[in-house]
Amino acid sequence: MPELPEVEVTRRALTPRVVAGVVREVCVREHRLRHPVPDGLDALLRGRELLGIGRRGKYLLWRFAHGTLISHLGMSGVWRVHDAPAPPPRRHDHVDLVFDEVVGRLTDPRRFGALLWHSAAAGEVENHPLLAGLGLEPFDPRFSGAWLYAGIRGRSAAIKQVLLAGDVVVGVGNIYCSESLFRAGINPKLSARRLGPVRCERLAQAVREVLTQAIEAGGSTLKDFVSAEGAAGYFMLDAGVYGREGETCRVCGTVIRRIMQGQRATYYCPHCQRH
């Protein structure tokens, strides 16, 4: 269930352990992820130095001189780092990136994740079809109320669904979407075109705050997150609304509601988010 904060925390946890390492072997045990894992990764990466790990939205970008390994965790994916040699793979351990001292292992029970190769010869990785349509990063200085306003104006769908779509701003998954709207005091059912510049400003701010806090909360569990022992759970220590149907709002005491929007659950406070 990784959203942007979990992916960012993963990136930060992986970086000191694998960056500058040289790949000795890539072992793909299961190709059937969200997109098929390409053949030939082992030949492609063997002997190559990992230069860095970046992130775009929820995609991790493993940079090599000759291209980028793009990984997405889907809903159940986890990267773990083991000291070499890694223990025997278990069910759902689909890929190993073997370095001299450590092994990065991708585990993904539901196989909604992805692992793809983008050759430097094909141009900037930003232009990869999966990345090209993504909205602005929430921590990009260009992301603002004005950007949000420009991006959602005229769109008739509910603000919850427009925000979730990721073509205006990335990284706001189902959980943090509910949380951001709660923090901004905006009704998730409201048509996006009803939002003016003032509420867009509040929402942009709320998105940044919610994600920042989640990353910080995840940072406190950083050591465990990529340890061999396994993943930390979810970061959100105390949700304002998510998962709190029937409980009372921490601000006003009203009972939190759960509704379905596009087959996804949305939680909100009917009083704090009246309009």
Added chain:
DNA sequence: AGCTGGTCCTGATGGC
């Protein structure tokens, strides 16, 4: 059994 999670694609709809 039904529900959950995040894209990505297809086909439908709406506005100009």
Added chain:
DNA sequence: TGCCATCAGGACCAGC
């Protein structure tokens, strides 16, 4: 009318 952007829904999975 056609074109384009947007929208809704289905598909992909395993675990509880």
